Amino acid sequence: MWSLPWVLVTLTSLMMPCVMPGGRMPMTWRELRIEKMRGLLWGIFAVVSFALLGFLSSVYAERMETDQVERVTIYGNRILSTERLQSILKPYMLQRLEAINPDSVQAQFTRHPLVKTAKVSRIYPNELQVRIREVYPIAYLQGNTYFSIDADGRILPLPDYGMIYTLPIITGIENPDALETEKIVTDAYTLNMLQLLIRLRQQYPHIYQDISEMNYTDEQGLKLITSSNSTPVLLGKYNQINQSCATLDAFINQLGFGSVLPAYRYVDLRFANQVVVRERK
Numbered sequence: 001m002w003s004l005p006w007v008l009v010t011l012t013s014l015m016m017p018c019v020m021p022g023g024r025m026p027m028t029w030r031e032l033r034i035e036k037m038r039g040l041l042w043g044i045f046a047v048v049s050f051a052l053l054g055f056l057s058s059v060y061a062e063r064m065e066t067d068q069v070e071r072v073t074i075y076g077n078r079i080l081s082t083e084r085l086q087s088i089l090k091p092y093m094l095q096r097l098e099a100i101n102p103d104s105v106q107a108q109f110t111r112h113p114l115v116k117t118a119k120v121s122r123i124y125p126n127e128l129q130v131r132i133r134e135v136y137p138i139a140y141l142q143g144n145t146y147f148s149i150d151a152d153g154r155i156l157p158l159p160d161y162g163m164i165y166t167l168p169i170i171t172g173i174e175n176p177d178a179l180e181t182e183k184i185v186t187d188a189y190t191l192n193m194l195q196l197l198i199r200l201r202q203q204y205p206h207i208y209q210d211i212s213e214m215n216y217t218d219e220q221g222l223k224l225i226t227s228s229n230s231t232p233v234l235l236g237k238y239n240q241i242n243q244s245c246a247t248l249d250a251f252i253n254q255l256g257f258g259s260v261l262p263a264y265r266y267v268d269l270r271f272a273n274q275v276v277v278r279e280r281k
Helices: 004-014 028-064 082-092 102-110 186-201 203-208 238-255
Strands: 071-075 115-123 129-134 137-144 146-149 212-219 223-224 232-236 266-267 276-279
Touching: 028 238, 071 082, 082 186, 102 115, 115 212, 129 212, 186 203, 186 212, 186 238, 203 212, 203 238, 223 238, 232 238
Parallel strands: 071 129, 232 266
Antiparallel strands: 115 129, 137 146, 212 223, 223 232, 266 276
């Protein structure tokens, strides 16, 4: 028969809560419910994460198949046609955008003498964007063929047809055979004409913009022909030109016909403080 002390010990042990391993008390019903909810939320998070990862992977895989260059956009060109510049990009069309090296494409553009700098950007999903700065000529040169020239005296190819009309043409070059693209001019005649144009562009831009042609001879000195009315203007010897340009500017302003000369048969400024004109019949 059981003894009374043993029964008391047994009943007491049954009434006491169970102790979890490590000394923790068992969870209450509310705590157990919270724990189950937490597990459920972690499960949902894991499922959503794997689903999102799968979706992004499929999108990336699809993009890797469709990021071929289909469009090019060019900014900054004034003297080179968009068609010419797009032809530089033709070898890159339908290539994967990710595989194109912008530095390599930029080098293709800057090889052209009329391109100073180029910046190429990849615009996803399928566009190449190009921004260029051009070398802007100050005049044309008439030799055995036509060239253009910048303010530093570097001989350049012609701008594309239809891109620019307002540049003066330097004629009467003494050694036209020496003209070659990307060389620097060294003959005194062309350098003197170039310096004159730089001065006119800075001090009298309206006169510079109205020059169609210019040349120098020992007999007449410097002669300009205007773009607006094909009026010959005689400015005299090199040592007279500064004064002649100031006189011409004052004469144009006095006439009040805007910034260009009217249609005279000629305008002669070779005599100090005089403007000799001959009317057209």
